[in-house]
Amino acid sequence: MNTASIDPSELIACPNCDLLHAARQISEGERLRCARCGTKLASSRPNAIDRLLASAVTNAILIAGALFFPFIQLDGGGTRQSATLIDAVSAFGGGLTTPLVLVVAAFIIVIPFMRASALIYTLWPLRFGRAPYQGAARAFRFANILKPWSMAEIFIIGVVVALVKIAGIAQVSLGPAFWMLTAIVLVLLLENHNFCRWTIWQTLGKHTQA
């Protein structure tokens, strides 16, 4: 095959094995997979950008809300205490408590919120068919880098384990903020379903390269 004749813009390369495929218009609900390793290359969901934007906005609101509502209620030793996530982060304990709580807060609040904001910034103008904002490519890259570091779903399991461990010492009940975090996990699952990096980059690229 004469490689010089290939137009790169008509190609999709598999990110996992580098195999070249012909890019083409995929119909709604269809998935394009790598012929060699099966990796999903692109998918098309109806109104994908709308839905992604909706999940990002919902997430940002839920994260902000989860900060201020009681997360957990503790009854023990004759006292009853309800704590929000902000209480938990700002109740500076001794020793390693503070650094540890700050790291955890980054994973479950700061990073998810930054990621949702970056996605909103990227997708908002696209949803209305307008040109992306300045730096949208950078924002979207940033959102993708943050993805594995956003750990709400792991935290939920952590809370459940903590409740089992604490059962002997105090009576604990879950507050609205816990259920908000749980809702975030469900929204993230929906987001994953609608997420096609390739399509969003194509849309972004149409504007930046023109």
Add this chain to the structure above:
Amino acid sequence: MDNLANPRKTYAGLTARKAGLIACTTCGLVEHPREICQRCGAALHSRDPQSFQKTLAWLIAGMIFFIPANLYPMLITNTFGTEQKSTIIGGVIELIEYKSYFVALVVGVASIVVPLAKFAVIGLLLASIRGRWQSNPYQRLHLYEITEFIGRWSMIDVFVVAILAALIQLNFVASVNPGVAAISFALSVIFTMLSAQSLDQRLIWDSMNETSNHE
């Protein structure tokens, strides 16, 4: 046009590298060789030249921090004046004693089995790349993907300790403090995640391409 309509159409098993092109790992654009991707601005490499070293360096860092994570206490509990220290394994055994078998299983797998398996898999993948293995590239890629997907879940125990410490300091009956192991373990998980992310999966397939394209 007929070709473009066929999802199975590949360029005769041609990879971007063989075609003299570079695929951007960040946005997927296939481009003629250049320094920076013209669509997303990420650095463009046919294969990340530092992938092997970075993966190995983060892996070693992750393994080193795994040692204090298991030797030192994870949790220091003070109930009615009695101090009790528990390590990661100690915490799992305690859960078994309380007959919380399922929770013990979850914590044990996340804190001990997953990190060890992850070290082994990344080590194996590095060996396979260096040794130019040609067998089972699909299985190796699959192992890599599972590792990347599951590695983050090791963070459970760190979250548990942070939640207990933050909660119980609001209460004066007991006090709970994280031990050195909590921070060491968090760092071990972070470094191992960075190690997996540094691996350029395309390297797994390169030794295959050498033979299959020499027809």
